[in-house]
Amino acid sequence: MEPNWMARGLCANQPPETFFPSDGVGVEVAKRICAMCPVKEPCLEYALANRIDHGVWGGCSERQRRRILKARRKEAGREKRVGLRR
Numbered sequence: 001m002e003p004n005w006m007a008r009g010l011c012a013n014q015p016p017e018t019f020f021p022s023d024g025v026g027v028e029v030a031k032r033i034c035a036m037c038p039v040k041e042p043c044l045e046y047a048l049a050n051r052i053d054h055g056v057w058g059g060c061s062e063r064q065r066r067r068i069l070k071a072r073r074k075e076a077g078r079e080k081r082v083g084l085r086r
Helices: 024-035 040-049 062-085
Strands: none
Touching: 024 040, 040 062
16 A cells, blocks of 8 residues: 555656666656655655665665665664763
8 A cells, every 4th residue: 555645746647767767867867856746755754764775765866865764873873872871
């Protein structure tokens, strides 16, 4: 079952391969479409929460999503350490 925001995404009217490009130029094309999308944020959060490894989701490439997840893990670890000191 797809989340209800998916039908409202600009990607719904595009060929799926647009968001699963094989080169950097294709990634930029997909990111331009995402930039104007009304559901960009829930799309990105969906990809992060479900650890989707391929494609452009929420305007972010695979590499960008890995960096976001790494930064969030680092921040969560920092918050946990600060909480333990109190």
